[in-house]
Amino acid sequence: MAELVWRGKGRARRARPLALRDDELHGGGAPGNRLVHGEAERVLPALLPALAGKVALVYVDPPFDTGGSFDYLAAVPGERARVAVPAYRDARGLDTWLAWFHGLARDLEALLADGGSLYVHLDAHAAHYAKVVLDEVLGAGAFQREIVWRIGWISGFKSRARSWIRNHDTILYYAKGGRPATFHKALAPYPPGYVRRDGAPPRGRGIPLDDVWNASAADRLDSIQIVSFSGEKVGYPTQKNEALVSRIVQASSNPGDLVLDCCAGSGTTPVVASRLGRRWIACDASPVAIHVARRRLLSLAEPAAFVLQRGARARAEERELGVRVERIGREVAIELASYAMPPVPGAPRRGGLRWIEGWSVDWEGRQGPLRAATSLWRSRRGELAMRVVQAAADAPRAVRVRAYDALGGQGTARVPLGSA
Ligand SMILES: C[S@@+](CC[C@H](N)C(=O)[O-])C[C@H]1O[C@@H](n2cnc3c(N)ncnc32)[C@H](O)[C@@H]1O
Known part of the structure; x- marks a missing residue:
């Protein structure tokens, strides 16, 4: 099997597990849901002793070496103004990113149950490197699909590029051991007037979704980032759609399963997991991400109980x-x-x-x-x-x-x- 090599590979020291302290208990904090403020490379090793082999599904949308700095646009209560609060920087250089991602992939693999599913959300900056790293860590047989998520109708600045207009993200889907323990096939409703190839009306319950998402009339899933007035947007940069994460959570987990996102940003994964009756652990290194995720979780119509944990030096201002x-x-x-x-x-x-x-x-x-x-x-x-x-x-x-x-x-x- 081919193996990817980068400067310093094999010499990277494993990060020390973070000592996590309970900072807030919401709703009693009981059923194991955890929002963790800390760096994934130190939080995951801290989870391992109790949770190795227990996670049914990981969805992770990590920073991927775009070289950018991202601000949270905070709404000022009662005003139209927004204030930019630095959320995170994404500038590591490829060697450093690969060393980081390799460590992350190893810890995620150890946390996954047999047959557990791993979805890694990337774009062309890093997807091909990540694929080779994930094949190495999980075994090439664990690879299931490369999902192409079409972002949607692109206009304005992005459409001015003197090239093909960039219009998709890549989601790499793996199952530990090669056979997913859970996969509920997703069906898109038949569009009005839909007929089979022989002209007869359809007999099934819908059109099985393929691995190219948001690319047909039957499958509408435009990114909220290109929808000007999406009520879902919370001002967090790179926030993903609840519908996108719901699709993954519904397909690859069951109610009561443990779902993990170690770069959770505005908290889309724990919000969706709470709504769908899954247990969850969500972590992020950015204090403002934790703030936004906590607000979203506590503003749900039926908020799930959870514990907010922080590493020793991680705190809000x-x-x-x-x-x-x-x-x-x-x-x-x-x-x-x-x-x-x-x-x-x-x-x-x-x-x-x-x-x-x-x-x-x-x-x-x-x-x-x-x-x-x-x-x-x-x-x-x-x-x-x-x-x-x-x-x-x-x-x-x-x-x-x-x-x-x-x-x-x-x-x-x-x-x-x-x-x-
Ligand atoms: C692309 S965003 C995730 C957005 C998220 N899916 C959402 O819907 O809001 C990547 C996140 O990774 C976080 N991050 C960056 N480095 C990290 C690290 N070492 N450990 C944990 N989180 C990290 C950033 O703070 C950022 O919130």
């Missing part, structure tokens, strides 16, 4: 939060009072509280991870309740409140109830 707490009989009322937001270049001057996108309350107020039993988020129309009233369960001694601002910073306050 801290701001000072002021809270008013009042005990009214057997109830406790909490109100956000102040939020020390630093000046934001390019954004209108406004009070700190107006930057808050959401907040959580831990009614037990103990040290350790925030047990966020209540979470409130700004609605699509921009409304956010600044006060919440709750029955004081068995006279807690303190409450803890954490507020999350639009730029990914946060403030935490602990208020002893004796002084309330």
Whole structure:
């Protein structure tokens, strides 16, 4: 079998597993769903002791050596303005990228169950190198399909290229051991007037999807990045469609299965996995990605319980939060009072509280991870309740409140109830 060689191959030192601490428990944090802030090359080794051979499906959309820097375009509550927050840089050089990806592929292979599925989302910058690396790590027999995802109708800047217009991503699909444990065939509905080649009406339930996606009237899956008014866009660069990830999750996993995405960005994979009743682990190295993913997960109609974990040095920017707490009989009322937001270049001057996108309350107020039993988020129309009233369960001694601002910073306050 052919093997790809790059400068330094075989000499790369394995990264040390990250010591993960629980930072927030949402909805009780119970069933093993984890949003992890840390670098994949250190998070995956930390998962291995407990989870080797347990993951049914990996979807990963890694940075792939495009040389770019990517900003999250944060919406400023109540304004049309957006503020650019650096999300991640994607500039490693091919040798470094290959060493990184090779390590990642080995850890992902070890985490996958027998017959587990791996989907790696790339484009022509890296797909061909990645294919050879994945063949080496999983064995060439594990390779299933090269899926071509047509991005859609391209106009404007991209269509000015003096070449064929670039219009597809590549998704490499593997099954550990060569035989997928799960594959539910996906069918596109017959378009109106559809007839078989012999002119007879169709007898099946739809047209089986092939490995070229979004390239026919029956299979519409345009990238949200080219749809000007997609309600799905959250401002995160390179955010992928929920429909795209749903297709993969539905085909290659079952309810209750464990799904992993180690470069999860805005959280598309855990959002889809939550909706479809899968367990999930999602990790990202960017603090603002974690912020956006947490907001999306907690804004779902039925948010799944999860734990937010961080590596020792991974944290969000801290701001000072002021809270008013009042005990009214057997109830406790909490109100956000102040939020020390630093000046934001390019954004209108406004009070700190107006930057808050959401907040959580831990009614037990103990040290350790925030047990966020209540979470409130700004609605699509921009409304956010600044006060919440709750029955004081068995006279807690303190409450803890954490507020999350639009730029990914946060403030935490602990208020002893004796002084309330
Ligand atoms: C192409 S984006 C993923 C977008 C995602 N699929 C979505 O729908 O939002 C790649 C992500 O990889 C993250 N990333 C870059 N280097 C990483 C690393 N070493 N470990 C974990 N995540 C990393 C970036 O922060 C970025 O969010």
